[in-house]
Amino acid sequence: MPNLSIIAAAGMHNEIGFHHHLLCHLPADLTFFKTITREHDIVVGHRTWDSLPTRPLPHRKNIVLSKNMALSLPGATVVHSVEELFHVIDNEKETFIIGGESIYRLLFEKTTTIYLTRIMGKFLADAFFPEIDEKKWQLESDTFRPQDEENPYDLHFQKWIRRA
Numbered sequence: 001m002p003n004l005s006i007i008a009a010a011g012m013h014n015e016i017g018f019h020h021h022l023l024c025h026l027p028a029d030l031t032f033f034k035t036i037t038r039e040h041d042i043v044v045g046h047r048t049w050d051s052l053p054t055r056p057l058p059h060r061k062n063i064v065l066s067k068n069m070a071l072s073l074p075g076a077t078v079v080h081s082v083e084e085l086f087h088v089i090d091n092e093k094e095t096f097i098i099g100g101e102s103i104y105r106l107l108f109e110k111t112t113t114i115y116l117t118r119i120m121g122k123f124l125a126d127a128f129f130p131e132i133d134e135k136k137w138q139l140e141s142d143t144f145r146p147q148d149e150e151n152p153y154d155l156h157f158q159k160w161i162r163r164a
């Protein structure tokens, strides 16, 4: 079985994006994201890929989901379905689902770990993270980081594990 983890940053109402962009600039969360995903395979939706400032993300195998069979992206492996995705990922390694909304929802039930940065703010949004059902997920750790000059919101770095 694939070893899938989700990594996301969401506001207090599960907001994750607006007009194809992130909600706010949080260098502390970007550092966390880089540390956790570095040297791992990442899976990203085509729309989020298009919004990345650097493509591909370095030090990681970048796998892009798209239904467009003609799509070719320099530096990325393009797959067109979950079945095709499972053929290209390494079951021995942790693979990170990095969004956006449609890809989180597509792979949520197949995921065993969620790294969620809870941003303690409320945002105008058109993209949302799925609800984490505490009957199905256990909060393993929750590290608080207070806001500062560069990071204008309090953050909770949470790790959720799917219950057996």
Ligand SMILES: NC(=O)c1ccc[n+]([C@@H]2O[C@H](COP(=O)([O-])OP(=O)(O)OC[C@H]3O[C@@H](n4cnc5c(N)ncnc54)[C@H](OP(=O)(O)O)[C@@H]3O)[C@@H](O)[C@H]2O)c1
Pocket (backbone or CB within 6 Å): 007, 008, 009, 010, 015, 016, 017, 018, 019, 020, 021, 022, 023, 044, 045, 046, 047, 048, 049, 051, 065, 066, 067, 068, 079, 080, 081, 082, 098, 099, 100, 101, 102, 103, 104, 106, 127
């Ligand atoms: N806060 C966070 O942690 C975070 C992280 C990532 C993204 N985001 C935000 O999320 C928003 C984007 O989310 P989104 O849902 O609009 O876009 P998305 O999930 O990034 O990408 C959607 C695209 O993925 C492809 N796709 C979706 N389902 C597929 C399937 N079953 N099989 C094959 N390909 C499939 C399609 O590409 P084609 O059109 O090419 O077929 C689709 O248009 C943005 O606002 C972004 O900033 C937030």
